[in-house]
Amino acid sequence: xxxxxxxxxxxxxxxKAKAMMPKIKEYFRNAGADFDIYQTRGxxxxxxxxxxxxxxxxxxxxxxxxxxxxxxxxxxxxxxxSVLAVIHGGKGNDFATAVHMPREPEKxxxxxxxxxxxxxxxxxVLDRYFINTVGVGLDAAVALRVNRGVRPFxxxxxxxxxxxxxxxxxxxxxxxxxxxxxxxxxSPFLVAVGIGQAYGGGMKVLPDAIQDDGLFDICVFNNMNxxxxxxxxxxxxxxxxxxxxxxxxxxxxxxxxxxxxxSPLHLEGEILFGDRMHFTLEPGGMTVICGSAPN
Numbered sequence: 001x002x003x004x005x006x007x008x009x010x011x012x013x014x015x016k017a018k019a020m021m022p023k024i025k026e027y028f029r030n031a032g033a034d035f036d037i038y039q040t041r042g043x044x045x046x047x048x049x050x051x052x053x054x055x056x057x058x059x060x061x062x063x064x065x066x067x068x069x070x071x072x073x074x075x076x077x078x079x080x081x082s083v084l085a086v087i088h089g090g091k092g093n094d095f096a097t098a099v100h101m102p103r104e105p106e107k108x109x110x111x112x113x114x115x116x117x118x119x120x121x122x123x124x125v126l127d128r129y130f131i132n133t134v135g136v137g138l139d140a141a142v143a144l145r146v147n148r149g150v151r152p153f154x155x156x157x158x159x160x161x162x163x164x165x166x167x168x169x170x171x172x173x174x175x176x177x178x179x180x181x182x183x184x185x186x187s188p189f190l191v192a193v194g195i196g197q198a199y200g201g202g203m204k205v206l207p208d209a210i211q212d213d214g215l216f217d218i219c220v221f222n223n224m225n226x227x228x229x230x231x232x233x234x235x236x237x238x239x240x241x242x243x244x245x246x247x248x249x250x251x252x253x254x255x256x257x258x259x260x261x262x263s264p265l266h267l268e269g270e271i272l273f274g275d276r277m278h279f280t281l282e283p284g285g286m287t288v289i290c291g292s293a294p295n
Contacts, residue, residue: 007050064087140265143159172189192219
């Protein structure tokens with residue numbers, strides 16, 4: 001029988017992650033499962049907690065929180081034998097959606113105990129691992145604004161509000177983009193590099209991305225005027241942003257970005273900064289639990 005370690009961010013989702021723990025405890029106790037729970041105490045604590053859990057021999061380590069909590073747990077597990085799992089407990093939860101985990105705690109617990117696994121690609125940039133999607137440019141500036149708080153908005157509505165607020169003042173920067181056999185030099189609104197399809201609570205910037213094809217999907221959204229950008233923005237939720245002429249879609253095993261100035265990068269709920277970004281990929285580099293929820 002597998003052993004489970006739940007790493008819970010008690011402030012994720014405005015307390016949502018913490019509030020669901022009694023139901024999870026009851027379900028696992030009734031199932032006679034071997035499990036333990038740890039509540040994080042601050043930024044980066046989940047990295048250390050996940051690493052300890054792997055050293056202690058837990059078979060499955062479950063991130064209970066948002067995409068930021070998931071990313072910390074991931075970075076603590078890379079290179080270990082423990083399997084990564086996630087439960088919807090934050091604002092965005094794009095990775096939990098991508099691996100089809102149900103939103104209802106009881107159904108999620110059922111799928112965790114089934115322990116159906118999949119090996120998916122593992123990305124790395126700026127010494128940080130990721131398994132979903134990274135954004136540079138306008139969307140990173142939007143994510144930075146959201147992280148600072150957009151009251152009274154939360155979840156997807158916070159991203160929408162922050163998008164239009166940030167769009168008014170955002171200044172594009174020059175970039176050199178190296179995709180191996182393709183090299184671009186431009187001033188794009190955004191560059192998204194991903195293994196998964198969506199971020200920001202369902203924004204499908206890379207709608208054709210496949211988690212285990214050994215390639216990054218890349219969207220380079222070239223400069224256009226702000227009015228046109230605002231007009232086309234809703235298409236990101238239907239996955240039709242790729243149909244716009246200014247949205248160049250590519251695939252590559254490796255991506256190098258050279259920016260004209262230090263800028264933010266958003267990575268699964270985390271904000272990093274840099275002007276040289278080298279994206280590398282390890283095919284099938286992380287084993288994860290998959291759920292049964294429909295797409």
